[in-house]
């Protein structure tokens with residue numbers, strides 16, 4: 001390989017954040033000896049650093065299963081998930097916990113905010129996890145900055161029950177960012193929002209993708225919202241296909 005080509009090759013592998021290879025997933029069927037069908041049946045995906053992609057697909061096609069595997073919350077039957085050139089499923093429990101707390105952020109359809117904690121306390125919760133080694137920044141200042149950025153600077157002391165659905169989801173977004181993860185996994189983050197709030201939330205994610213250079217994988221049922229991301233993949237019959 002000549003020097004230019006070598007440099008290009010190095011650059012292209014260096015910028016890959018996530019590489020999913022030939023992922024298969026079968027669940028055991030409750031009460032039955034045999035395994036169920038392949039929910040994932042050879043899924044592949046490459047995500048570069050700072051890239052965003054949305055995943056659509058019919059209900060039951062395995063989108064949440066795929067995100068749970070990428071989040072290290074579930075394991076595949078076979079195949080591999082490489083994050084920053086490391087195989088996720090060679091991690092021990094401590095490394096996996098560290099990965100979940102530091103490297104990725106999770107957003108779900110339901111905000112999962114703690115009702116007894118106010119907005120600021122909810123956002124700071126992931127920094128209080130034992131073993132959090134994140135001394136890169138002053139978390140409280142960062143939380144206040146981000147809450148300001150998402151239009152919630154006057155809501156720091158509010159409890160979740162006093163917020164609108166869209167506001168709660170924005171708090172959940174900020175909480176997912178607090179440890180400065182490289183990748184956000186969002187499973188139908190707009191599922192419980194009206195169209196306006198859903199659009200605002202996606203615009204916020206895209207803005208954060210640009211300004212904070214964070215990669216996103218977003219599962220959604222809305223083709224219109226999916227198209228706002230640069231890349232759209234469809235999960236069908238257990239495989240991902242760019243559309």
Ligand SMILES: Nc1ncnc2c1ncn2[C@@H]1O[C@H](COP(=O)(O)OP(=O)(O)OP(=O)(O)O)[C@@H](O)[C@H]1O
Pocket residue numbers: 027028039057058059060061062063064065066
């Ligand atoms: N823990 C489990 N045990 C057995 N089967 C499961 C389990 N979790 C999911 N499944 C099955 O795997 C399939 C895919 O489920 P998954 O939740 O990943 O779909 P989805 O694409 O996220 O659907 P939706 O759009 O409705 O959220 C479904 O048929 C589901 O019943």
Ligand SMILES: [Mg+2]
Pocket residue numbers: 063064065187
């Ligand atoms: Mg799902």
